[in-house]
Amino acid sequence: MAVDLDSCTGCGACVTACHAENNISTVGAEQAAIGRAKHWIRVERYWEGDFPDVRLKFRPVMCQQCDAAPCEPVCPTYASHHTEEGLNAQVYNRCIGTRYCANACPYNVRFFDFFNPSWDKPLHLQLNPDVSLREVGVMEKCTFCVQRIKSAKTQAQAEDRELKDGEIQPACVQSCPPKALVFGDLNDPESQVSRLSRSTRGSTLLEDIGTRPKVNYLARQTQL
Amino acid sequence: MTSAAPHQRLRDDLLRPLLETSWRFYLLVGVLGVFVLAGLVAWATQMWFGFGISGIRWPVYWGFFVTNFVFWIGISHAGTLISAILRLVNAGWRRPVTRCAEVITAFSLVIGAMFPLIHLGRPWLAFWLAPYPSERLLWPNFRSPLVWDFFAINTYLTGSVLFLFLPMIPDFAAVRDRSSGLRRRVYRVLALGWRGTPKQWHRLEAAMSIMAVAIVPVAVSVHTIVSFDFSMAPVPMWQSTIFGPYFVAGAIFSGIAGLIIAMAALRKFLHLEDYLHPVHFQNLGKLMLVMALLWGYFVFNERLVTYYGNGPSEMAVFWRTQRESFAPLYWTMVTCNFVLPLVILGITRFRTITGCVIASFGVVVGMWLERFLIIVPSLGHKYLPYSYGTYRPQPVEIIITVATFAAMCLLYVLFAKFVPIISIWEMRAVQHPSPALIPPATAEHPLGETHA
Amino acid sequence: MDRRSFIKLTAVTGASATLANCGNPENQLIRFVPDDDLVPGVAVWKPSVCPLCSAGCGLSVRVMEADVETVRGGQAGVVRMGVAKKLEGNPLHPVNQGALCARGQAALQVTFHPDRITQPLKRSGSRGDGRYEAITWDAALAELTSKLDALAAAGNQRALTFLSRRVGSQRQALVEEFLARFGAPPQVTFELFGDDVLRRANALSFGREQVPTVDLARARYVVSFGADFLGTWNSPVAQGAAYGVMRQGRPGLRGAFVQVESRMSQTGANADEWVPVTPGTEGVLALGLAQVIVSAKLRLASAAGRAGALIDGWSGGLVDFTPERVAAVTGVPAPRIERLARAFAGQTPSVAVIGGAPLAHTNGLFNALAVNALSALVGSVGQPGGLHFTPQPPPLSMSPGAAARATASPSIEKLAADLLTPGEAPVQLLMIDGANPVFTTPRAWKVRDAIGKVPYIVSFGHFLDETSILADLILPDHTFLESWVDAIPESGSLAGVLSMAPPAMRPLYQTRSTPDVLLEVGRALAMPLAPAFAWQTYDEMLKMAFASLPVTAADADAWTAAQTQGGWWGDFPASALVRPPTDMAPSPAASVVAYAEPQFDSAAEDYPFHFLPYPSSAFLDGSLAHLPWLQEMPDPLTSAMWSSWIEINPATAERLGIALGDMVDVASVQGTLRAPAVISPGIAPDIIAMPAGQGHQTYTRYASGRGENPIALLAPLTEASTGALAWAATRVRISRVGDPDGRLILFAGGMREEAEPRR
Ligand SMILES: Nc1nc2c(c(=O)[nH]1)N[C@H]1C(S)=C(S)[C@@H](COP(=O)(O)OP(=O)(O)OC[C@H]3O[C@@H](n4cnc5c(=O)[nH]c(N)nc54)[C@H](O)[C@@H]3O)O[C@H]1N2
Ligand SMILES: Nc1nc2c(c(=O)[nH]1)N[C@H]1C(S)=C(S)[C@@H](COP(=O)(O)OP(=O)(O)OC[C@H]3O[C@@H](n4cnc5c(=O)[nH]c(N)nc54)[C@H](O)[C@@H]3O)O[C@H]1N2
Ligand code: SF4
Ligand code: SF4
Numbered sequence A: 001m002a003v004d005l006d007s008c009t010g011c012g013a014c015v016t017a018c019h020a021e022n023n024i025s026t027v028g029a030e031q032a033a034i035g036r037a038k039h040w041i042r043v044e045r046y047w048e049g050d051f052p053d054v055r056l057k058f059r060p061v062m063c064q065q066c067d068a069a070p071c072e073p074v075c076p077t078y079a080s081h082h083t084e085e086g087l088n089a090q091v092y093n094r095c096i097g098t099r100y101c102a103n104a105c106p107y108n109v110r111f112f113d114f115f116n117p118s119w120d121k122p123l124h125l126q127l128n129p130d131v132s133l134r135e136v137g138v139m140e141k142c143t144f145c146v147q148r149i150k151s152a153k154t155q156a157q158a159e160d161r162e163l164k165d166g167e168i169q170p171a172c173v174q175s176c177p178p179k180a181l182v183f184g185d186l187n188d189p190e191s192q193v194s195r196l197s198r199s200t201r202g203s204t205l206l207e208d209i210g211t212r213p214k215v216n217y218l219a220r221q222t223q224l
Numbered sequence B: 001m002t003s004a005a006p007h008q009r010l011r012d013d014l015l016r017p018l019l020e021t022s023w024r025f026y027l028l029v030g031v032l033g034v035f036v037l038a039g040l041v042a043w044a045t046q047m048w049f050g051f052g053i054s055g056i057r058w059p060v061y062w063g064f065f066v067t068n069f070v071f072w073i074g075i076s077h078a079g080t081l082i083s084a085i086l087r088l089v090n091a092g093w094r095r096p097v098t099r100c101a102e103v104i105t106a107f108s109l110v111i112g113a114m115f116p117l118i119h120l121g122r123p124w125l126a127f128w129l130a131p132y133p134s135e136r137l138l139w140p141n142f143r144s145p146l147v148w149d150f151f152a153i154n155t156y157l158t159g160s161v162l163f164l165f166l167p168m169i170p171d172f173a174a175v176r177d178r179s180s181g182l183r184r185r186v187y188r189v190l191a192l193g194w195r196g197t198p199k200q201w202h203r204l205e206a207a208m209s210i211m212a213v214a215i216v217p218v219a220v221s222v223h224t225i226v227s228f229d230f231s232m233a234p235v236p237m238w239q240s241t242i243f244g245p246y247f248v249a250g251a252i253f254s255g256i257a258g259l260i261i262a263m264a265a266l267r268k269f270l271h272l273e274d275y276l277h278p279v280h281f282q283n284l285g286k287l288m289l290v291m292a293l294l295w296g297y298f299v300f301n302e303r304l305v306t307y308y309g310n311g312p313s314e315m316a317v318f319w320r321t322q323r324e325s326f327a328p329l330y331w332t333m334v335t336c337n338f339v340l341p342l343v344i345l346g347i348t349r350f351r352t353i354t355g356c357v358i359a360s361f362g363v364v365v366g367m368w369l370e371r372f373l374i375i376v377p378s379l380g381h382k383y384l385p386y387s388y389g390t391y392r393p394q395p396v397e398i399i400i401t402v403a404t405f406a407a408m409c410l411l412y413v414l415f416a417k418f419v420p421i422i423s424i425w426e427m428r429a430v431q432h433p434s435p436a437l438i439p440p441a442t443a444e445h446p447l448g449e450t451h452a
Numbered sequence C: 001m002d003r004r005s006f007i008k009l010t011a012v013t014g015a016s017a018t019l020a021n022c023g024n025p026e027n028q029l030i031r032f033v034p035d036d037d038l039v040p041g042v043a044v045w046k047p048s049v050c051p052l053c054s055a056g057c058g059l060s061v062r063v064m065e066a067d068v069e070t071v072r073g074g075q076a077g078v079v080r081m082g083v084a085k086k087l088e089g090n091p092l093h094p095v096n097q098g099a100l101c102a103r104g105q106a107a108l109q110v111t112f113h114p115d116r117i118t119q120p121l122k123r124s125g126s127r128g129d130g131r132y133e134a135i136t137w138d139a140a141l142a143e144l145t146s147k148l149d150a151l152a153a154a155g156n157q158r159a160l161t162f163l164s165r166r167v168g169s170q171r172q173a174l175v176e177e178f179l180a181r182f183g184a185p186p187q188v189t190f191e192l193f194g195d196d197v198l199r200r201a202n203a204l205s206f207g208r209e210q211v212p213t214v215d216l217a218r219a220r221y222v223v224s225f226g227a228d229f230l231g232t233w234n235s236p237v238a239q240g241a242a243y244g245v246m247r248q249g250r251p252g253l254r255g256a257f258v259q260v261e262s263r264m265s266q267t268g269a270n271a272d273e274w275v276p277v278t279p280g281t282e283g284v285l286a287l288g289l290a291q292v293i294v295s296a297k298l299r300l301a302s303a304a305g306r307a308g309a310l311i312d313g314w315s316g317g318l319v320d321f322t323p324e325r326v327a328a329v330t331g332v333p334a335p336r337i338e339r340l341a342r343a344f345a346g347q348t349p350s351v352a353v354i355g356g357a358p359l360a361h362t363n364g365l366f367n368a369l370a371v372n373a374l375s376a377l378v379g380s381v382g383q384p385g386g387l388h389f390t391p392q393p394p395p396l397s398m399s400p401g402a403a404a405r406a407t408a409s410p411s412i413e414k415l416a417a418d419l420l421t422p423g424e425a426p427v428q429l430l431m432i433d434g435a436n437p438v439f440t441t442p443r444a445w446k447v448r449d450a451i452g453k454v455p456y457i458v459s460f461g462h463f464l465d466e467t468s469i470l471a472d473l474i475l476p477d478h479t480f481l482e483s484w485v486d487a488i489p490e491s492g493s494l495a496g497v498l499s500m501a502p503p504a505m506r507p508l509y510q511t512r513s514t515p516d517v518l519l520e521v522g523r524a525l526a527m528p529l530a531p532a533f534a535w536q537t538y539d540e541m542l543k544m545a546f547a548s549l550p551v552t553a554a555d556a557d558a559w560t561a562a563q564t565q566g567g568w569w570g571d572f573p574a575s576a577l578v579r580p581p582t583d584m585a586p587s588p589a590a591s592v593v594a595y596a597e598p599q600f601d602s603a604a605e606d607y608p609f610h611f612l613p614y615p616s617s618a619f620l621d622g623s624l625a626h627l628p629w630l631q632e633m634p635d636p637l638t639s640a641m642w643s644s645w646i647e648i649n650p651a652t653a654e655r656l657g658i659a660l661g662d663m664v665d666v667a668s669v670q671g672t673l674r675a676p677a678v679i680s681p682g683i684a685p686d687i688i689a690m691p692a693g694q695g696h697q698t699y700t701r702y703a704s705g706r707g708e709n710p711i712a713l714l715a716p717l718t719e720a721s722t723g724a725l726a727w728a729a730t731r732v733r734i735s736r737v738g739d740p741d742g743r744l745i746l747f748a749g750g751m752r753e754e755a756e757p758r759r
């Protein structure tokens, strides 16, 4: 994934898209007030300077799908583990809720289910059958919309062809108006995301921690 | 004076609590039981309604429960470790102290080990931490410090229970010999056929030597591994190479404090003034003073290095504890763990039983705060400021925390009710066929003579 | 199992697990979850149209099978049917180009909302207490028909009034037709954050009474005066997509952008340069830029044509608008004005846009005309990278004279005043279609009292809100997913667009499509409509509308194609357009407009702060506060969820002893509200800003009783020449009244990325 901070407008479409795609339950005002809201992707905002010379920075942060993910070795049950494709997968059924992985994740992108999720009927009809629901006591997080990856692959397989670059679109990427989010195969040097990851504007978040994230952030530019 | 009379008195004094029961015992057990029950109800409530009734939240996913876990595992270092070391160095004054110390280990380990379960999101699946054969070939992840915890605590618990149990065998035999009916039958089982033959003494002696040697590294490793729960995660101020020794030192520190409190209580309520002397408290007090200095050194070291390193995320946590929201707790901790012990235990005049107990209470509070302050401020201040957060404990956590203190007391009271809390046979060194096992009294440690 | 086999099994499993581990590269310790376990379901994608704002974005709806508890033919049961599971942008659609905004994503929850009205209701309690009884459609329609018949019999057809929101669509045309044929006045529309002032200005400057489409994708330098074009204004998804191209879509060329406003909006947050300005003086700043450009001979004053000629002093070189004098009025330093002006003239194509608060002052029209003139001066009108006007197809008007009525529409303010005038109520029957003026108008207009005086009220909305709860009869509409739906975007595309789609799923409840209801009622009237409708159903009407589209031959089968692709888009033959494509040519000169200072409702001594309500990112004017996904979406600038709040400058807050979350009373002449404070560096010291949207009394379980409504504080001031509400012209005073009480719910912790500096 690549995130172009120069074109991200902070609109939050990705946040809602992720909720809609991944059956993330809303927790309600009272729970949100005590830090139980779950946003697999969040748009961080940072103020810089003071009035009137003030600037604001937006930065969408989702699971960085680290190559050396600190959340993986600490998980006692392999609920958090690495797939052969290099994704950091989360097996909800295998999670016993130690929350250790969330502590170890430097990006704070893992969210714990404090209660069984509930939907006021018939809001449950909005649920995506391709994504499992998480019961109380498990950890959940951005999966890079693994169900969409799988779906696109199955489609390509059925049509007996290779996956096209850009064919897989996670929900957040799909929704983003300025196309600030780009998803693709980093193993393919020709893919758009690979090209962006080689940009001179590119960097990864908290590089010095050594997590080797697979999300590249392209710096915002300034010009007057 | 024949030698039989003191033996008789020793036996009477030390077995009296087992054989006589006052209403105060029932009242105490009742009150403590209510607290423990409240804790169990709280836990059941948490499982029923969901973990959400606790105070943890994004991103502070560990709070009181893990604090309690580390705290109680720390307290457990009171007993087995201290007692083993004292055994190894042949400190004669330890004799009346060892058992009441060792039992602290066993119980606080059990209580501490419950917290990883209590804090699980899905405690009913806790057995997935254990390696057991499953047709899915699913093993626990041996790279996870939590799995190391599982093994370390189990090992330490097994070792400590053995270490506690072995020297109890002759005393069980003593109780067996002085009781009748059901009690006699129970203690007969517990005494494992102890007859006091030289061969049996020899075996006991050998077993205790092996255990004493083996348990020390286990104890040290347990709290080192508990410290790994933190130092293995890339969290500001957790990733520290001194956490191993720092945690072990803290554990012994709080363990001694727990022991002093327990001994003072026993001395007062079981009227063991003749057995637990001021010198015991003074000696433990001196040991605690040393640990206070060591603890102070570690804390100073940790802070100084962080300050010099000046990493932005570390400094955020640093200032939060030093000056901002957590500062009141931080400075209370420093006062309790350093200033108070130094003043009370450093000045000979204050190093009385009362003084030691006051200092110990301070250390217990201070060490609990230390664990809390290691966990919560760091988790609330991890790298990306947008995701900063905080934590507010909820009733369920407070109730369970209080209940574990009550559970500790309750277990202790019950233990003292059913087992001689001071090792009778160790006190009767003279009768002992193997003086090598129990060193002779010396000028500094005149306790051997008192009852011999 | 005996002990021996247990041990064996342990050994075997242990060994195999170890072996399995050895064979795997680092970090891939297990392969016990085969990829094949994940079997995605089969979905059908259907087009639809987002109904949540006037942008008219095209949707792709993922439809999958589900078991639905519902009532069919009076029988409750479980029905297996295709239901919408996810909304995505229609990739073919020229407005949103595959993307959606957060609100569009959440539109799914309109259909599945637990508090939807599921069947016709008749008031059973006293008006406004929310007690209703279920009735059948037959009974409901008979009642409505008899009311209309009674009006017609009394020759009092003008006593029917229809209240709706301003959206371009064939549905609106149908309502208009119904009213015209019945003999009722045109519908009354009200948009709190509407762009009527801008439409009027564009009509004067460019001869197009329409909001513009800004060709950001090809622009190099953009100056936006208050227009939150990346957030809530106009066609935000289209503008967001174009903005992406402007910034990073053209190799080697990155467009620059300056935002002029007094409170940093989400759009302002993205600007290269953010220019705070004294509220209401945006037009002065625009003329200041123009003055520099003209006096430096970067452009000839006459290049602005008619748009310039409208401005007092334009031909004389705007001598009253030298940088120094503009600096004194606007608070923007003179050198900065010079620099901005030169950049604007130098880095072409450049364009100036205006929207939002600058239009909502008493001198809003002046501000808009000044900005228009600035755009015209650099020749950006109708040019690549400049201002465009999306071609509008002719509305489907079959009855003579209906089109001519459009401008005769009375304002809601006038309607309320008339109703409150003692005497016979001028409105006997009020129909309300999705509008909630009780919530979105200033209290001083007394709209609730006025509507309460109408003898009979019919509402078509999906939900009980502050206005529809006054209704005597509720005829719930299908949602957009359950019915034929269309929109005619006014902006967002350079080519003409008609968004249109058939139902994406079967209705969940006993609801009926409002256009169909109107057609049915029209047929049932005792005195038939003249002329009678030629269509039985709404889709027949849409089909006819598409058939009569003035499209080129290649697009002849627009109707069939539109049903699968979600609408029609392309070029209309110029001859067929309602308005010529580039009618930027002179037309009868309007009178020259001069700068007038913005008027405020009270004196700065008593009410020292400007009060700036703004459309919230999640709820716009409050019409979306009922959607839980939007309630829980963190606000882009404050990260607040489920809350309302006021924004205040840090220096002001410190002076008044106000800290984050403290409860603050905000008082205007019109009233007081209490809200928690958010300290925001992006706001001028003399401004208090507050998002609209919360403060509903009646609007489903998710919005009712939550937060405060800033509109309640607004003074009934209007823009001088258009009569539009001047919602930025109210002044307030504030006082701290208490500690944080938990009402402010924030997702974020830190405000700044670098730790605050320490002593
Ligand atoms: N009442 C009732 N009980 C039944 C049955 C019934 O019909 N009725 N059917 C029985 C039958 S036939 C079966 S097969 C069982 C199925 O029951 P279970 O064996 O409990 O299978 P699952 O429900 O799929 O849950 C196991 C979960 O573990 C996780 N998991 C599996 N492998 C791995 C792995 O390698 N790594 C990690 N990290 N996680 C993994 C997966 O997410 C999986 O969802 O139920 C049996 N029980
Ligand atoms: N959605 C969903 N699908 C699944 C699974 C899941 O978890 N969820 N699990 C998968 C797994 S692991 C399995 S094993 C399969 C199981 O799938 P099935 O093999 O279909 O198992 P059952 O659903 O138990 O149905 C078996 C049928 O056999 C009948 N039956 C019972 N006893 C006898 C008998 O003695 N003789 C005969 N002739 N018939 C008998 C029962 O009445 C029943 O109709 O389902 C798989 N499919
Ligand atoms: S949808 Fe795109 S532009 Fe909007 S906040 Fe997310 S990443 Fe940024
Ligand atoms: S971002 Fe966090 S959760 Fe995601 S892989 Fe990295 S450490 Fe794990």
Ligand code: SF4
Binding pocket: A074, A075, A076, A077, A078, A079, A080, A094, A095, A096, A097, A098, A099, A100, A101, A102, A138, A139
């Ligand atoms: S919370 Fe779940 S995923 Fe995280 S470490 Fe614990 S068991 Fe693993």
Ligand code: SF4
Binding pocket: A017, A018, A019, A021, A022, A040, A041, A062, A063, A141, A142, A143, A144, A145, A170, A171, A172, A173
């Ligand atoms: S990739 Fe999918 S799961 Fe991850 S943030 Fe985007 S929408 Fe959510």
Ligand code: SF4
Binding pocket: C050, C051, C052, C053, C054, C055, C056, C057, C096, C100, C101, C102, C103, C104, C105, C235, C236, C237
């Ligand atoms: S801009 Fe308007 S029409 Fe488009 S998706 Fe957002 S709310 Fe819907």
Ligand SMILES: [Mo]
Binding pocket: none
């Ligand atoms: Mo199975």
